[in-house]
Amino acid sequence: MTLLDSPALDQARDTGTTPLRLIRAEIMKIRTTSTWWLFLIGFTVFTALALTSNGFSHHYQLYPQQDISGRAQAAQARTPAGVAAIAASMMTSGQFLGVLFAMFLGVLLMTNEFAHQTATATFLTVPRRALVIMAKLTAAACFGALFWLISTVINGITTPLYLHSQHVSTAMTGWIVVRSVLLNLLAFVIWAIFGLGLGTLIRSQVTAVVAGVAVYLGGFAAVELIFHGIYYFYRQGWVLGGPVIAPAVASNVMITPGRAFPHAPPQWAGLVIMVGYALLLAAAGITLTRHRDVTS
Amino acid sequence: MVVLLGALVLGGLAWLISHKRGAASAARVDGAPPRLPERPFGGKPVPAGKLPGGRIVVSGLTKEYRGVKAVDNLSFVVEPGRVTGFLGPNGAGKTTTLRMLLNLVEPTSGTATIGGTRYAGLDQPIRRVGAVLEASAAHKGRTGRDHLRVICQSAGIPLARADEVLELVGLTVADGRTFGAYSLGMRQRLGLAAALLGDPQVLILDEPANGLDPEGIQWMRDLLRTLAAHGRTVLLSSHLLAEMKLLADDLIIIAAGRLAARGTVASIVSSMTHGGRILVRTPEPGKLAAVLGSDAVVTPAGDGDVYITGVDAVAVGDAAQRAGIAIYQLVTDRPDLEAAFLKLTTGKAAIR
Numbered sequence: 317m318t319l320l321d322s323p324a325l326d327q328a329r330d331t332g333t334t335p336l337r338l339i340r341a342e343i344m345k346i347r348t349t350s351t352w353w354l355f356l357i358g359f360t361v362f363t364a365l366a367l368t369s370n371g372f373s374h375h376y377q378l379y380p381q382q383d384i385s386g387r388a389q390a391a392q393a394r395t396p397a398g399v400a401a402i403a404a405s406m407m408t409s410g411q412f413l414g415v416l417f418a419m420f421l422g423v424l425l426m427t428n429e430f431a432h433q434t435a436t437a438t439f440l441t442v443p444r445r446a447l448v449i450m451a452k453l454t455a456a457a458c459f460g461a462l463f464w465l466i467s468t469v470i471n472g473i474t475t476p477l478y479l480h481s482q483h484v485s486t487a488m489t490g491w492i493v494v495r496s497v498l499l500n501l502l503a504f505v506i507w508a509i510f511g512l513g514l515g516t517l518i519r520s521q522v523t524a525v526v527a528g529v530a531v532y533l534g535g536f537a538a539v540e541l542i543f544h545g546i547y548y549f550y551r552q553g554w555v556l557g558g559p560v561i562a563p564a565v566a567s568n569v570m571i572t573p574g575r576a577f578p579h580a581p582p583q584w585a586g587l588v589i590m591v592g593y594a595l596l597l598a599a600a601g602i603t604l605t606r607h608r609d610v611t612s
Numbered sequence: 613m614v615v616l617l618g619a620l621v622l623g624g625l626a627w628l629i630s631h632k633r634g635a636a637s638a639a640r641v642d643g644a645p646p647r648l649p650e651r652p653f654g655g656k657p658v659p660a661g662k663l664p665g666g667r668i669v670v671s672g673l674t675k676e677y678r679g680v681k682a683v684d685n686l687s688f689v690v691e692p693g694r695v696t697g698f699l700g701p702n703g704a705g706k707t708t709t710l711r712m713l714l715n716l717v718e719p720t721s722g723t724a725t726i727g728g729t730r731y732a733g734l735d736q737p738i739r740r741v742g743a744v745l746e747a748s749a750a751h752k753g754r755t756g757r758d759h760l761r762v763i764c765q766s767a768g769i770p771l772a773r774a775d776e777v778l779e780l781v782g783l784t785v786a787d788g789r790t791f792g793a794y795s796l797g798m799r800q801r802l803g804l805a806a807a808l809l810g811d812p813q814v815l816i817l818d819e820p821a822n823g824l825d826p827e828g829i830q831w832m833r834d835l836l837r838t839l840a841a842h843g844r845t846v847l848l849s850s851h852l853l854a855e856m857k858l859l860a861d862d863l864i865i866i867a868a869g870r871l872a873a874r875g876t877v878a879s880i881v882s883s884m885t886h887g888g889r890i891l892v893r894t895p896e897p898g899k900l901a902a903v904l905g906s907d908a909v910v911t912p913a914g915d916g917d918v919y920i921t922g923v924d925a926v927a928v929g930d931a932a933q934r935a936g937i938a939i940y941q942l943v944t945d946r947p948d949l950e951a952a953f954l955k956l957t958t959g960k961a962a963i964r
Binding site (some may be wrong): 320322323324325327328330331332333334337338340341344345348349350351428432433434436437438439440441442443444607609610611 | 711714715716717718731732734735736737738739743745746749750751752753754755758759761762763765766767768769770772773775776780806810811838839842
């Protein structure tokens with residue numbers, strides 16, 4: 317037995333890269349750095365805060381101050397549909413900014429390779445780069461789903477207790493609630509993939525994160541300004557639905573049952589646009605990465 | 613909404629802290645570097661030429677960056693069972709060539725194959741080829757052991773292999789430390805450990821001696837020599853000639869992206885020393901010149917010494933003895949590898 321002998325390699329029967337092994341390696345990359353628990357703690361705390369804030373706002377909806385319009389709203393909120401809507405809202409607490417965590421993790425999965433110069437080791441191990449990017453996409457989707465799971469568990473424990481404390485009740489397994497929770501999953505997964513795609517396009521970690529926040533938070537205002545401008549000259553109702561082409565608006569349309577805003581396109585249009593963006597970014601990422609020179 | 617924004621700020625803060633931690637631990641190198649394991653390494657010797665899959669063939673390789681040819685129509689062969697030094701001044705195109713060989717940089721034209729196959733076409737690349745490319749190539753917040761385990765996971769190698777190579781490079785006691793806390797020498801050794809994960813036939817190293825202390829250099833030299841003795845192909849780049857003289861069997865010298873010379877260390881040195889001159893100190897230089905014959909050219913070297921070219925030292929000594937001329941000093945002024953290297957590469961480097 318010498319240092320150059322390897323019992324580990326001698327005993328291994330089946331070596332080689334497989335898609336599943338690559339996905340596990342990508343998950344391992346996140347798990348073996350502090351990113352893992354920082355995101356976990358950050359997201360958990362954030363979801364708890366959002367849940368609290370959401371709880372207060374629904375409390376004032378159910379128990380308004382003494383004025384006529386408030387009482388009319390309360391009466392509506394107390395109908396079966398109203399309570400179900402409150403339950404759905406509570407179950408998806410923290411979603412609006414929570415998907416940003418999923419997007420950031422997607423960005424990190426890619427940009428870490430360049431920020432920490434690990435791209436060399438990664439592509440030496442697996443020269444088929446398209447395979448690496450696809451593994452990263454899958455890992456990003458898994459992490460998105462994980463964020464959703466954490467948020468759903470926290471919200472799922474709290475919401476029935478909250479409804480009980482507010483003296484209202486609804487079936488938690490009703491379609492309105494379940495639909496919101498499932499759409500929530502879709503949002504987390506798609507934004508995580510979106511983040512990964514962004515990371516392949518913009519290799520600088522900071523720039524990619526800033527761009528992601530700008531697209532998500534700033535995207536709303538910019539496209540609305542543009543389409544309201546167009547509407548000023550061309551008064552057709554559907555023009556006001558135009559902002560759906562922005563990812564943030566499309567995401568909002570996708571997760572909102574019915575109409576997200578006046579003249580908003582139907583829910584499925586938002587879904588199609590979001591999936592389209594995710595696929596487009598993934599394809600661009602694979603194409604760009606395949607022929608890119610890795611020089612550090 | 614205020615609460616939500618607050619939470620976002622908190623998240624951003626956490627992110628910043630994580631980056632700060634990485635930076636802080638990068639500056640800290642705690643404790644003595646772990647000791648290197650005993651030499652020699654042992655293992656199963658393989659006669660040279662028994663592992664033909666380890667032959668590297670570079671043919672017409674060219675890389676152009678915005679009109680500038682970093683590597684220009686470069687061709688060479690690297691044989692298994694030998695240590696081949698890839699030598700050139702800074703900016704000569706060594707790193708670019710090695711990266712093209714490893715499919716990290718796309719050549720403008722030409723091919724590079726290992727055992728007849730392009731790197732991208734190898735079935736299990738790290739089981740065939742191990743590469744050490746730069747010292748700082750792991751996540752600063754990840755332990756060296758985890759860095760290796762991630763590679764094992766990607767390649768489908770048992771994770772236990774990571775501990776074997778850590779032991780091989782003597783980093784076992786450091787495996788709780790994050791990469792950011794590694795010294796430059798430890799980083800080089802981790803790079804070497806990563807290259808050895810797949811027990812590859814071919815080892816490609818870019819400036820592996822950088823950051824190693826003399827003991828570490830000696831250790832690595834022994835390891836590479838052992839691997840070559842076991843039939844492995846070892847190709848390493850360097851701009852340090854002294855290192856290559858001690859380690860390499862063959863040399864490939866490039867300058868300004870072009871091949872300047874190739875061959876064994878001895879043949880390159882002797883090709884440069886052809887026509888070397890002899891420095892002689894004698895009280896009777898005129899008489900010595902007269903007895904040497906017409907082949908010899910004698911020129912004054914100051915202080916009464918003379919340089920003689922055209923004949924070798926033995927001929928000078930014999931002639932002096934026959935003529936009864938006293939010789940106080942007789943030295944062959946042999947240009948060494950350093951001089952040969954400078955002669956081959958000077959001027960070409962300046963245009964870059």
